[in-house]
Structure formats: structure tokens, C-alpha cells
Amino acid sequence: MSESTTSQSASQTDPESSLSDSGVNQSSMPQHSLLSRLYTGTGAFEVVGRRRFYYILTGTIVLISLLSILVRGFTLGIDFEGGSRIQFPAGAGVETSQVEDVYSQALGMAPVSVQTVGSGSSATVQIRSEALDAAQVVTLQDALYDTFQPKDSDGSVSKNVISVADVSETWGGQITQKALIALLVFLVIVSVYIAVRFERDMAIAAIVALFFDIAVTAGVYSLVGFEVTPATVIGLLTILGFSLYDSVVVFDKVEENTRGILHLTRRTYAEQANLAINQTLMRSINTTLISVLPVLALMVVAVWMLGVGTLKDLALVQLVGIIVGAYSSIFFATPLLVTLKERWGPVAAHTRKVLARRATLAQGGAQKAGTPAAEVAASTADVAVQRRRSAATAPTPGSRPTGKRNKKRH
DSSP states (O other): OHHHHHHHHHHHHOTTGGGOOTTSOGGGSOOOOHHHHHHHTOOOOOSSTTHHHHHHHHHHHHHHHHHHHHHTOOEEOHHHHOEEEEEEEOOTTOOHHHHHHHHHHHHSSOOSEEEEESOGGGOEEEEEESOOOHHHHHHHHHHHHHHHOOBOTTSOBOSTTOEEEEEOHHHHHHHHHHHHHHHHHHHHHHHHHHHHHTOHHHHHHHHHHHHHHHHHHHHHHHHHTOEEOHHHHHHHHHHHHHHHHHHHHHHHHHHHHTTTGGGOSSSOHHHHHHHHHHHHHHHHHHHHHHHHHHHHHHHHIIIIIIOOHHHHHHHHHHHHHHHHHHHHIIIIIHHHHHHHHHHSSHHHHHHHHHHHHHHHHHHHHHHHHTSOHHHHHHHHHHHHHHHHHHHHHSOOTTOOOOSGGGSOOO
16 A cells, blocks of 8 residues: 555656656566567667767768779770770670680770670670771771671671771760759759758758768779769669658658657657657668669669660669668668757757756656665655545545535524
8 A cells, every 4th residue: 555655646746757667677578579670660779879880880981982982983984985886796606705805806905895785686796995096997897707707687797787886975974964963953952842841950961861872872883893874874863862762751750750849858859760760660671672673673684684784784873872872861861860950959958958857867766766664664654644634634425515505594
């Protein structure tokens, strides 16, 4: 009886402290598997609380990418550097190594790249090289014709099927310039939309995450040595939409969880943002997997079945960008948003208020834990006596009211 009385009095003095789970033995609670917690969004994966670690990881990735871009540079395609493209039908048994040997013997230098495009009767061999003059073109055509005997659509051997085209580097420059203009317009529109739909800090975090995606994707291309083509530039613009979509989904949940939080003192903005990440984590993983699977299928079809270089370049940059975008939306954009919020403004004051209240409650709990048992028993007995006195003086249910109405008039 005394224990229940003590608990009731404690709950009356501090209603919010009765909802606290600090005194619950977590080991006795039911334990769920990792997949179950991940699916239900209650996994309590600490992302925002460990944002310093993810900042260091993100900064390291960006630093490696920038160093690779500055030191190694990019492997630019013929559309950016200019040169010649030689193409002829691939007959039976024609290997790219054989074509490279014929090219080297005829001109005394190695080609930039040799690849087989297409399959079956439509397969062709494409040679990319430095700009060739008229004499070198004739020499190379004769060497290829004598060695491989290419046939036209009628099945007759012909030298005319060996086509040579000159590509100017100005075309690649024009593509890059237009892509940069499109990127600038895209960033401006996105910034205005997020600032109006959500708030300014979310717009800043989303744009910084987009720059991270661009820098890391470019760094991967530089580090691995993938060839940069106009299809790569186009694919780079497409992945920005995916990264932005994933960030907006998380931000929408953050806004829902933090609505009216400044009037409460139980949770901080960072804790609610971390809850939003956990609640949308499974969705982000599913979206990433669903996006990666068709891209992988496109790469398989492009490389092993059709051999189409443009599709390969487009699929490759999308694959890298989707993975990088999924990382940035979970582990970088939302922690950065929390950092911006807690740097200044009402959220920072609210966080200090919540932490101070928790410290006060913890100190009060420690003092109560150090109170002697005799004092606890005495205080419990006093509370019980006070309750009995109040119960004795209180009217019983159904009794008639007392007062002037029941007094005899003289």
C-alpha cells in the first residue's frame, strides 16, 4: 500500500517523468531481430547521434575524390578530346586484339580504344584514335581490308564498308557547357522549391548533398579510369533527381516528427530527426535496390549482349550515382540539417532546455536513490496518514449536502 502511494504522489508531482523509460530494465523487454526492427522503423540505428563519425567519413570520401580529380584527371572520350573514329563490320573470328595489332603495324602507334559493338550479323568494330590525316586513313583502310576482308550487306567484300569520321572536341565542349547551364538552373529551382515547401535549412542541406553526389561520382570516374563521354554527362544529371527525391522523403518525415516539438521537453530535434531516418530507412533501401536492378540489367544487355557503348556509359554513371545518392540522403543530408538547426535559433535553445531538464531529473533520481530507508518509510507513512484524513473528511457518494439548507431556523 505504501509503495503504491509513493508512486502515485511522484506521478502527481511530475506527470512527464512518469512516462520516462529510464527505470525500465531493457534486457527484460522482448528483443526483435535486425530485419524486423529495420522493417518496422524501430531499429534505433543511431545516425544523427554519430554524425561526427559520418562527417569524417564523408569528408574522407570527398577528399579522396578531389585528389583523384586533381592528380589523375579524367579519361576523356573522343567527343571531348577530338580524333578519328574508324568502323567496319566484324566478321567471324575478328578479335579486338587483332585489330589493335593491325592498327599499330600500319600507323606505328596504338589506338585509343577498340571495341566490338552489337552482336551477330550487326556486330561492328569501332576504333577510336587520334586525328588522322588523309594518308594515314588510306593506309589504315588498306591494312584493315587486306587483313579482315570486311563484307557489305550483300555479302561481298568491299573496302567502302570501312568508314572513317573525324570528331571535333568542340562538340564535347558544347555538351558540357549546356550540361552546366542545365545543372545551375536545376539547383536554383530545387533550392526555391525546398525552401518554400519545407524551410531554408533543408534546402541548404539538400543542395550540399547534391554537390557531394556530383563530386564523389566524378571522383569514382577519375579513380577507376572510366571513360567520360556525353552519355556520362547526361547520366550525371539524371542521378541528381534520384538523390533529391530520397532526401525530400526523409525531410518530409523529419518535418512531421518535429512539428510542435518546441513546445515539448521530452525529446530533442536531433532525436526526432534520427527517428525519421529509422522510419524511412527501409523505404530508402527498397528504392535503391529497385533503382539499381534495372540499371544492372541495362549494363548486362549493353555490355554482354549488344555491346552498345552509349548505354554502358549511361548505365555506369547511374549505378554509381544511385549508390552515392542513397548514402548522402541517409548519412549526410539529415545530420547536416540537424547541425544547422542546433547551431543557432530556437531549436538550439530547445535542445539546451531538454538536456538541462534531463540533467535535473537525473540528479533528483540520484538523490532519491541515496535517501536512507528510514526516511523513505517515514515519508510514505506521512503520505498515508494525510490520505486517510482527507478520506475521512470527504463526503461519501450519495450523502446529502450539509450547510445552511439543513440548519434549523430560529
